[in-house]
Amino acid sequence: MAPVFESDGWDTRLRVGLLVPDGDVGPEAEWSAMAPRGLAFNVSRFRFPVGPVDQAADRISTSPVEFVAAPGPLDEAVGLLTAPSVDIFSLAFTSTSYVADDDDLVARLSEQANGRPVVTTGQAILAAVGHLGGQRVMLVDPPWFPADLTALGRSWLAANGVSVVKAETAALPSGQGNIHPGALHRYLCNAIEADIDLVIIGGNGFRAVGAVRAAEADTGATVITANTALLWHTLRTMGRSTNGVSRYGRLFNAG
Numbered sequence: 001m002a003p004v005f006e007s008d009g010w011d012t013r014l015r016v017g018l019l020v021p022d023g024d025v026g027p028e029a030e031w032s033a034m035a036p037r038g039l040a041f042n043v044s045r046f047r048f049p050v051g052p053v054d055q056a057a058d059r060i061s062t063s064p065v066e067f068v069a070a071p072g073p074l075d076e077a078v079g080l081l082t083a084p085s086v087d088i089f090s091l092a093f094t095s096t097s098y099v100a101d102d103d104d105l106v107a108r109l110s111e112q113a114n115g116r117p118v119v120t121t122g123q124a125i126l127a128a129v130g131h132l133g134g135q136r137v138m139l140v141d142p143p144w145f146p147a148d149l150t151a152l153g154r155s156w157l158a159a160n161g162v163s164v165v166k167a168e169t170a171a172l173p174s175g176q177g178n179i180h181p182g183a184l185h186r187y188l189c190n191a192i193e194a195d196i197d198l199v200i201i202g203g204n205g206f207r208a209v210g211a212v213r214a215a216e217a218d219t220g221a222t223v224i225t226a227n228t229a230l231l232w233h234t235l236r237t238m239g240r241s242t243n244g245v246s247r248y249g250r251l252f253n254a255g
Contacts, residue, residue, distance in 0.1 A: 013038035014238055017081045017089040017113075019074060021048035026176060026205035027092035030227040034209060036244025039235070042086065046077035048093075058174045059146045068093060069100035071108065078112045089118045090234045092204040094226045095145070097122020098152040117237060121226050124233030125200055126160050128224050128251055134198030138221075139167040140191070142203035143174040153202055165196065170206075181210035188215040188223070201225040212249040222250050 018041045020027050028043055035041065050064045068074060074096075078089055089109065096105065102120050109118040129137065139157060141150045147169070154167040170187055172179060188211065192199060199221050201208045208225040215223050224232075232251050235242050245252040 009040060012040040014040070014235075014240055015083075015085050015087050016041040016234055017078070017083075017086040018043045019077050019089060019091045019093070020045055021068075021093060021205070022046065023048060023050070024092075024176070024205040026207060027227055027230075030207075030209045030225075031231060034228070034231055034245050034248050036235075036242075038244075039240075041090075042081060042083065044077040044081035046073040048073070058144055060144050060149070061146060062099065062149050062152070065095045065149065066099050069096040069105065074105070074109055075112050078109050078118075086113075086116065088116060088234060088238055089113050090230055091118065091120045092227065092230060094121045094125070094202045094204055095149060095153070096120065097125075098149060098156050119230070119233055119237055121204060121230045122156070124229040125202075125224065125226070126157075126162070127233050127236070128229040129157075129162050129198065129200070132198055132222055132224070132251065132254055134222070135163060136165045136196050136198070137162055138192060138196045138199045139164055140188070140199060140201045141167075141169045142206040143170050143172045143179075145169050145203065150202075157200075166191075166193065176205055176207060179207040181207065181214075184208060185211040185214050185218070189218050192219045192221050196221050199223045200229075204230070209248050213247055216249060222254075224249060224251050228252070 020043050022045045050060050102122050106118045150167055150169055154164050157164050204226040212223045228249055232242050242252045
């Protein structure tokens, strides 16, 4: 007999509060594609004071990232998502980890979230690197990241024991709408050198997860992105299996 009522999305085993910049659609799009059965997420937005990045020469600057990391925008976003059904908050913003202390940020936001756990993309990336055991790592940031921000990212990884042998912004047109998985795949196949065993693609707004499986198959390197790492780490933090995510890289089935 057919059910009387149709699925309405309320029944879930894990509900995530996803914190996303106000001008970004990337984390929602990629999490929607990857999320395993039983996971739901609700988005709360925070102010990221930059204009649209839609021209090939456009770059963000470091100061808006520092603005996000400081008390204010993220605290407000957590405070706006007060539903008691939210189990964990996940920050879909890579570069705060480049410029601020994640432990301090998480402690502050967890207090705002009434003690519920908070994870950052930076924490997720470091956990993924440790889990995978990458020895020679390449950092690829979005084309709209300035060189000084990528340099901060490289320094942050090095300070956390990650051996970064190459760090650069992707040689692709700037702007979220200008990125296609095929173009990213071609870039990665040319940029990943033979001795690199792990690639980190920073930037949660960087359209990247669609290229991961093909890039791993064609280069031999393991590839993680900001959003694959954040989803993986969120599931693990809550004691959930990551095996329900398929076709988005070795990370979800490693170990």
